[in-house]
Amino acid sequence: MRVLVFGENGQVATSLRKRAGDIDVICLGRDQADLGAPDMLRAAIEATDADVIINAAAYTAVDKAETDSDQAEQVNHLAVGTMARAAAKRGIPFLHISTDYVFPGDGDQPWQPDDETGALGVYGATKRRGEEAIEMAGGVYAVLRTSWVVSSTGNNFVKTMLRLGADRDVLTIIDDQTGGPTAADDIADALLTMARAYADGRKDSGIYHFSGAPDCTWAGFAAEIFDQAGITCEITPIPTTDYPTPAARPLNSRLDCSTLETDFGIKRPDWRKSLVTIVKDLT
Ligand SMILES: NC(=O)C1=CN([C@@H]2O[C@H](COP(=O)(O)OP(=O)(O)OC[C@H]3O[C@@H](n4cnc5c(N)ncnc54)[C@H](OP(=O)(O)O)[C@@H]3O)[C@@H](O)[C@H]2O)C=CC1
Numbered sequence: 001m002r003v004l005v006f007g008e009n010g011q012v013a014t015s016l017r018k019r020a021g022d023i024d025v026i027c028l029g030r031d032q033a034d035l036g037a038p039d040m041l042r043a044a045i046e047a048t049d050a051d052v053i054i055n056a057a058a059y060t061a062v063d064k065a066e067t068d069s070d071q072a073e074q075v076n077h078l079a080v081g082t083m084a085r086a087a088a089k090r091g092i093p094f095l096h097i098s099t100d101y102v103f104p105g106d107g108d109q110p111w112q113p114d115d116e117t118g119a120l121g122v123y124g125a126t127k128r129r130g131e132e133a134i135e136m137a138g139g140v141y142a143v144l145r146t147s148w149v150v151s152s153t154g155n156n157f158v159k160t161m162l163r164l165g166a167d168r169d170v171l172t173i174i175d176d177q178t179g180g181p182t183a184a185d186d187i188a189d190a191l192l193t194m195a196r197a198y199a200d201g202r203k204d205s206g207i208y209h210f211s212g213a214p215d216c217t218w219a220g221f222a223a224e225i226f227d228q229a230g231i232t233c234e235i236t237p238i239p240t241t242d243y244p245t246p247a248a249r250p251l252n253s254r255l256d257c258s259t260l261e262t263d264f265g266i267k268r269p270d271w272r273k274s275l276v277t278i279v280k281d282l283t
């Protein structure tokens with residue numbers, strides 16, 4: 001089985017190669033497939049002999065997107081539509097990754113895949129338009145919404161905490177945003193399981209949720225990171241209102257992941273176990 005991946009150096013693309021096993025995973029970097037160049041995307045899909053396509057490339061700089069919205073729109077929406085239409089034309093199933101930031105974050109109930117969206121910022125809004133473009137393309141697809149992605153490569157909260165925690169005696173960390181930290185390796189495993197089902201003939205399309213368990217706040221996440229890394233750094237829990245950022249973030253990022261288990265047998269992984277490997281790699 002062969003999988004064509006858009007994205008090469010990101011957290012999830014790196015994990016897809018690492019976790020491929022006997023699956024032939026071919027990653028296209030910016031030089032081979034720039035998401036700003038629709039012709040390159042169409043040409044790559046027209047030429048591929050892959051059984052499944054996964055898009056692991058995205059504009060993920062949440063705050064920067066507020067002032068760089070044209071670029072975020074191109075990468076997270078327009079390019080995704082181009083890929084999905086080209087995949088539909090070839091009859092190749094298209095797997096895509098989206099985010100908890102498509103939701104407004106009110107309430108305290110886990111979001112269901114068919115709940116009404118309402119992004120608070122440009123990043124989330126462009127990611128939602130990308131999902132809609134896939135739904136409209138008419139092919140076989142699955143969108144996997146995940147949250148709080150961490151790994152031993154790329155930029156993420158674990159790396160930031162290991163860096164800041166080593167330097168400071170005290171850190172103020174948001175304690176009223178709740179969600180599920182998710183290891184890129186676990187996302188890769190989920191996507192490869194899904195890819196296998198589609199390569200084996202699955203025809204049902206849909207949006208699914210996938211995040212690590214248990215849900216926690218960023219302060220709770222930081223505490224576990226410091227604990228595992230043996231870092232002594234006091235955490236002062238703060239409300240979001242004390243941490244102003246260009247983009248607003250959802251307070252409630254809990255994702256109900258049950259349909260992924262029903263349809264694909266994929267359970268929520270314990271992020272604390274996946275974190276052990278990441279902390280080991282980074283320390
Ligand atoms: N990070 C997170 O916390 C979360 C991420 N997600 C989603 O998961 C998916 C994977 O995210 P993650 O692996 O963390 O992302 P990263 O930011 O680690 O990687 C994004 C990748 O996209 C590539 N990319 C960006 N712009 C372009 C472009 N114009 N042309 C080609 N490639 C481009 C980057 O390439 P280069 O290396 O060359 O810059 C990079 O390899 C994304 O869809 C994201 O929205 C969902 C929830 C949380």
Ligand SMILES: Cc1cn([C@H]2C[C@H](O)[C@@H](COP(=O)(O)OP(=O)(O)O[C@H]3O[C@@H](C)C(=O)[C@@H](O)[C@H]3O)O2)c(=O)[nH]c1=O
Binds near residue numbers: 099
């Ligand atoms: C560095 C730092 C961050 N924080 C907070 C800010 C923020 O709410 C939270 C996490 O910081 P980040 O910069 O990692 O947040 P952010 O980049 O918004 O993370 C998001 O990225 C996109 C791509 C997604 O799709 C989301 O699921 C989510 O993972 O921690 C503190 O409270 N104190 C600190 O010292």
Ligand SMILES: [Mg+2]
Binds near residue numbers: 060061062155156
């Ligand atoms: Mg970030």
